[in-house]
Amino acid sequence: MLPEHFLLPIGAIIQDRNGESYIVEEIVGKGGFSAVYLVRGERSKQKTFALKEIINPNSHERSQVTFEADLLKRLKHPSLPHVYQVFENSKHNRLYMLMDYIDGKNLETLRKEQFEQRFSLALTLTLLAPIIDAIIYLHNQEIPIVHRDIKPSNIIIPIRMGDAVLVDFGLAKEFIQEKTTNAFRYGTPGYAALEQYGQGTNLRTDIYALGATFYTLLTGTIPVNALTRTVDEHVGDPLPLAHEVNPDIPPRISHIIAKAMSLRSEKRYGSVEHFWQTISIAAIEAETGPASSGDSTPSLYSGSLPQLSQHDKEILATSRVQPVVTTRPQPIRDENPPSVYDGPISQPSSVKPGRWNTKILIALVAFILIGVAADGIFFITTTHRAQSVGNVPVPKASITSTPARATVSLNPYPTLATGYEGTIYDSGVGGANRAEPMYLNTIQQQQDTITGSFRGLGLTLPFSGKVTKDQKITFKVFIEQTSVTLTFNGNIKVGGDIAGSFQSKGPDGQDVQEFGPWNVRQAMALQPLYQAR
Template sequence: MSPLDLYCATCGAANISDTPTCFACGNSLSDAEKNDEQATLPSSGTFLHNRYRLLSPVGEGGFAKVYRAEDTETKNIVAIKAIRLKSLSSQEIIDATDTYNREIRFGKALKHPALPALLDHFMDQDHWYLVASFIEGETLEAYQQRLSAGHLPIWEVLDIGVQICDVLSYLHSRQPPIIFRDVKPDNIMRTKNGHIYLVDFGIARQYRPGRHRDTQALGSPGYAAPEQYGTAQTTRRSDIYSLGATLRALLTGINPLEETEDTEQAATMPSALSTLLSQMLEKDPEKRPETIEIVKQRLESIAEKTGIALPHAQTFTQPASLLRSSSPAAPIFPPTAMPGSAAPSSGGSGWSKSALVSLALVVLVIVGGGISVFSMSHHSTIIDYEPVTRGETTPSLDPQSFVFSVGNSTEISNLDPATADVLSTQATSMLYAGLVQLDDSLQVKPQLASSWQQNADGTTWTFKLRPNLKFSDGSPLTSEDVAFSFDRALDPATHSPTASYALRAIKNADQRLNGSLSTLIGTSIIPSDPYTIEFITTGKVSFFLSALTNPSALVINKTSFEQHGTSLFTTYLKDGGTSGPFQLAYYQSSERLDLIPNPYYYGPKPQIRKVSFVYNGASYSSEQPTMTEISQRNIDQFKNNASFHQTAASEITYFAMNFRIKPFDNTKIRQAFALALDKELLTRISQGDVAFATNHIIPQGQKGYTPSLKGPDDTTSLKGNLIFAKELLQEGMKEEGINSSSQFPPVTFTFSSSGSEVIKREVSSAQQMWQNVLGVTVQLRDISYQDLINQLESKNTQAPQLWRSGWIADYPDPQDWTTLQFGQGSLYNRVNYGQNNSADAARQQQVQQMLQKADSMPDNEGRLRLYQDVEQKLVNDVAWIPIYQQQQSYLLQSKVHNFTLNGFNVVSPDNWAKITLS
């Protein structure tokens, strides 16, 4: 039985031992759900993703099925691989995540006639799915077994060999090179007319110069080169070995593991071919042919000298990527092996659990009323080429340029600043300018505005624009563009996720957001002349300048938007419309984003000629990329590297308790639940070194951060206070008339894992701590993130009692972390602080009044001290249970000078003028 073969029937926790009781809730596992090979998978006729109708299974094994399905939108036939998640262990999740990400990354990035197309990927609560082209054909292994001779004729083997050389040459020429690592008959599809497809990128990898060996030994026995088993790093010559083994197996009909000294005599072949295969199969990589191009040339030469015509070698054309057929055909996923597995070398119909593809571990958190990927993958890249338009050939990367590598499973898909998500923050801050900007220390500095002032009563802000401002196409930038950009961000048709709170301080913004006002221009957003714009606010708003650093306040070209609409931000952005230090050179949402300096930017121009964001998880080397994000699973490998850096991200993960639902209307019970948790252990269990435990609501690196802040027990400890927690629980129970733990009100901990075993492990650990320290049984409830949002926004009995969530800063002011979360009437006061019937409600309302005072204080130092005082009171009341703060981990080449990330993990716009490369 593997470590996670049993799921508790009581609490649903995945158990990590063979003990008879659940480690999380202590109940018997006798009725636990056992995850065997009968695990449920979707059945034929099921609709997936409101789009795909499953027609019939075409391959099945273990916990996965491959289906022939109909895309009801296009009416095309596709192949869908469905993988059941529930039975994966922690290590299997890690391995499967890597495989799934690799399939998606390569499927999006690679375009070749012999590579099937990855069309879609999605998930539900119990499964991961990959949608791909449906190829009419069969694997070479199946084709060979069907032939009466048991092997292929020489002419066909040579034709297949040249076709495979062609696609391997394409992969090996990528930068960095892609090593397939699993060339074998079962991973090669053959159509009825003899066209060849190379399938299954489950263990493909990118070549890393200087590495001595691979991280994992992966490959198919008999076909994998010796170095794939950990003796050395796999290179292009590893694929040459596998191709040699494949060609010889096709010629002889004998599996490589069953070969004898007389194997080559099993088929008649020219001596030149026998010599070539022997060289390709040398154990020493240095003795094999140097490149796959050399192999191709020698195969073509052998065919020419023996009078063999190669029907597909020179006339290979891409067939229709989606074939309609009434009869079942083989999908691009081979039936005998899953990506990432060392499949049986011949035949076989089953998949092992370790062979399952996986889902990227994307943690979703609540961000200002919306959902955002809980990551700060702000990166970029640079290249030397003339600007190109969307749809042209992707330019090559220049190793002398600045290259930011975006995480493997992420992409910047949105260049509209009004609707930009967290992943787009760096790119939008480079393409667009605001009235103000943030420096390295998160201080507000002028950008398009040369100056500003607040009137005597504090309700009007007047900004003077710099003279002769221009957009990237040379057209003038005036106050009309500023007014239009702000008003558009508040337009309900724009659906801006951040304007609702970043710009809410503008008078009547709420009415503009709900559609009752058609515009605010001329009333509370007033462009009084081309160089002057005024904002009327709801009152004295001291955080207004900080809020204007949010992407929703960036300025776009009014004329360009009126001409092109939202397509401005994709198809037409290169033609003009950017106001920041860079302009668009190339954009392919699933591939690359390339930026070059904007010659019309008002300020100092970037010294770096081009910047690109790449999404294919490029490997870090001495040449490219310049900056690479490091994930949790790779941090141990790099954290002692001189190029390794970490900066605190403005992201807090917390547990929240509803003041309106018992027993969490009692402050002492809330404190007991907080102090029963060892935050350092929780963080280590779920995050490793990519986060650090915290007691803070205002995070490290933000304005107003208090290093000396104490927890509810009046200490700075992050390990909890178990004895005090028990005492507080007893006192709280006495106040509530609860005589024993058996009478304690039911407690349900709601969270959304989105299939992440990391989150499940985190909440299960917290559940066990509450049980062990307090003797309180907490039930876990894993729901979809959309259901969690809906319930958090609910003000009725559906609202959660105890839940896991998080917050990412939207602008660098303590108001974002305090008033916005706990203020009177705030939309985001979901814990109902001060909005309850508890004995402490009146005192909480006094704290809310302190927040209102701080929000309007003109004295900056005084208001920061007041926010810090309030934060300590909020911590004592356990308004949140902060658990950990995220860190951005990355490698930065030593050739980079004057590079700094601010507290938002973004390069300040004007800092690009200082960054240089050796």
């Protein structure tokens, strides 16, 4: 781990070769000889970036960072990150890569938050569908690109909107047909194919990693390392089939994953498209039964996937929820910082210890609830961001004993404000996780019973519901024209903000595939129920 005195201080200003300056607001993550910062453009203060810093880089690292940046600059896909530029500080021998900063949560963290640390088959397919499309895009470039480090911690679910994003191209390589890439002996144990230990990689290397990613997300267990499997192969493969670990997995799905994870690349599926079509069709048939001869076969891009359960939708909605922060803590820095940081910086020894993975990819994401550092990629939570300015005194509200306060204290239920404002996300079919304003107005409360007016999703309707002693809230909005009921569930935070998710049901209780997260804070002023147009 990189010692603190090697890091840039909060408030330092880094200048690129074009004279643009970036203010360091936060240390997002650090590795052996690299760090990642959340920075803000000095001119456009609304724009934040992730800045990856490599300290005392050698020629190979310079070449790899340059390749990674050039690669990502020319790729255009919604599930791939964007790089702006690479520049360096020759005086301090530091190399920088500027990238988009994406708030989100990686699948490894999201998986570990679950009770059994795994997902259902339907949710796994839903989460990985955009990643599959991105890998197909990479493999179908004029010169195909092999990612070589696909794993749950390199797949990010953005908080606000958009599909999952595949990150960390530090090991990516262009693949020339009829010729395998050079051996590199890097990868992540459990996800690296056997050929990554020295035989040279090809497009099927990514299929092994995809199979391993499915295995982890469905079983809650990281697969046995490929090299270990090879050593013990004479007594039987030590990797159990997925359905032997989790009996809920259909055996057919288990065998498809096993084929994708074949130790010998020629025994795997010939393409990502073939693997995806095989596993998605098997999943649909496991839910609905085998298709008859007259039924059409789902195509790769048909969008036909098993239906998500209500629990799956709650997990997906929770992954999109961002804590409401009324005021963002400002970075602590000198009153008159230098225009370009030129302070003393300790240099680590030029002798770098061997390490399993390559440099950390620029931290694209900040987790919603808890930060984690996994396999060389680092992330940070919004909560950590709020706590990072630990020495700033927090004003304490004085409490005056008044008859009104004494009366309120007798109510065991949380007391709501008369109005709230925030955001609601439509994550259902056709919603594309679209963000819209949400308002709760004219709220009235009698003990645990609440009523008021809901505005959002193109609706302005009354609501009614309950609050509980353990700081939970639930309320319903009935749409008379369609007989659909929207049910909102949430948690009331210590500061009064509320966050949760909603779902919709038809008149006979059937799911109408409209759901998503929402979050609100106390409104400064009530929003009008109707606005002039």
